[in-house]
Amino acid sequence: MLTFVARRLLLAVPVLLGVVFVVMLTVELIPGDAVALMLGEHATPDAVARLRDYLGLDKPLLVRYAAYVGHLARGDLGRSIQQNRPVVDELADAWPATLELTLAALVLAAAAGVAAGVVSAVWPNSLFDAAARVGSLFGLSMPVFWTGLVLIVIFALWLPWLPVGGTGSLGHLVLPAVTLALPSVAMVARMTRSSVLEVLREDYVRTARAKGVAERLVVSKHALRNAAIPILTLLGLQAGQLMGGAVLTETVFAWPGLGRLMVKAIFARDYVLLQGAVLVFALAFVLINLAVDVAYGALDPRIARQG
């Protein structure tokens, strides 16, 4: 098991280095003079020269890449152009809010999605199943930012139950978390339904039923446990979906997290800050999938043994 974890960790390193490279490349894509764009039209030639020097834009790409990775290894992501603060500090201020939001949405997606999927699978073609399937279809097709606005209109403006935006209390978390979670609830419910249905057709389930195991135990112990791997894979992938969705949700609900910081950085043309934010999201996603991989090993010892 330990070598399995170590192997997975090692495999993640080149991916992370590649991610850093792609993030660096985005500045390369900017047509024209990136520095002049970042500082705006009123910048003095002196300031432009200094920033260009600071970013090392006169050096070859690979040299800059090596320098960037070197700084990164020491926890230095540069200074944001607008605020002139270390990017790491700005990210550190913002990430707890994003973590809170995405974690709440992930828990919601897992709980509601698995529950709905299991009920659908246990009573297929029932009224609940039909409603859940139609609901999932809509859940998958609704744009997150629009769902957020509709929920604001209904639950914050028409029925003044919840705040329109911002942070502070648990009430502030409800609408953003539900908004962000809805597409994932739909995905998880679909996946849970199909994998539990599949497991329920297996021979060992028939054996368990034949020897008189209570249906509740058949579902919870035999079916759900064996259906867990595809559900877990999906949850890992959904974490990425949630982080991307967080950019939209945070914008809609004025939630002071990484996503909003990122959008602000784009409009301020603060590419140093933008790079840092994208990097943090990508790192988090890679690490989550690493954790999912390790969890497979724990759930199914055969996977760990194969390495």
Add this chain to the structure above:
Amino acid sequence: MAIAADALAGPEASLAPATLSADAWRRFRRSRLAMIGLVVVALLVLAAAGAPWLAPADPAKQSLIEKRARPGGKFLLGADEFGRDILSRLIFGSRVALLVGGLSVAIALAVALTLGCLAGFAGGVVDVVVMRVVEVLLAFPYLLLAIAVVSALGPGVLNTTIAVGIWGAPTATRLVRSAVLTARESEYVRAARALGASALRVLTRHVLRNVLPTVIVYSTLFMANAILVEAALSFLGLGAQPPTASWGLMVSSGRDFLLVAPHIASVPGLAIMLAVLGFNLLGDGLRDALDPRLRGQL
């Protein structure tokens, strides 16, 4: 045997020509959801093609006296903050959605077919390099790759299309590669090779043809996602710019009037949802009709 098979399949089966597409169409027609998807997509294409004739008003014509008019009367779906007819803007907006969606699918497919075939067919170092790059691009959480690309290229419909295409390319490449690998190991490809067919002929006549169902299904489901991503980028202000009638942009401009005129933001969102739903249903239907084995993958 033949008689028994006919009896099982019903009288309809014996009449239909036994081509792949006819067979798939028969299966497709049987699914009500798939047919709904087809109708929605057909209506969307119709709206985009016939926009100038179908739209009741000029989508750019402002009428400040009638700004934020409620749905009903002169404005069937209301008017926006400049008094422009929302229905007309929705109809013209379908052009942006389909254009960005269609072109970005084309970009993603062009990349995927080239790299996927190369990796799957050549194997070795090429395969390792391509798959490593794909892996790196897939490490960017949903939407963020598109945001990064479009923030570098700058806003606009064309740049949004490129960003969405790049965003879709890695998944498509991986899919094409695995389909090529499956086809490569099949008996008919081995037979063709044994008969002395050149690599190019095997690729075009045998492998690509069998990758086609995967590509068709993927493209349809990708359209749904591309429309969502375009809307999201435009909503953030990174995609289509005013006064373009883009659905995402329309939702965004209605944000400031949620209390006084909630229809400005909510009606365009319904259009996005309907379009995405249509392509999702069509894609699911095509998958089940063309190749049910794809169920787990797509």
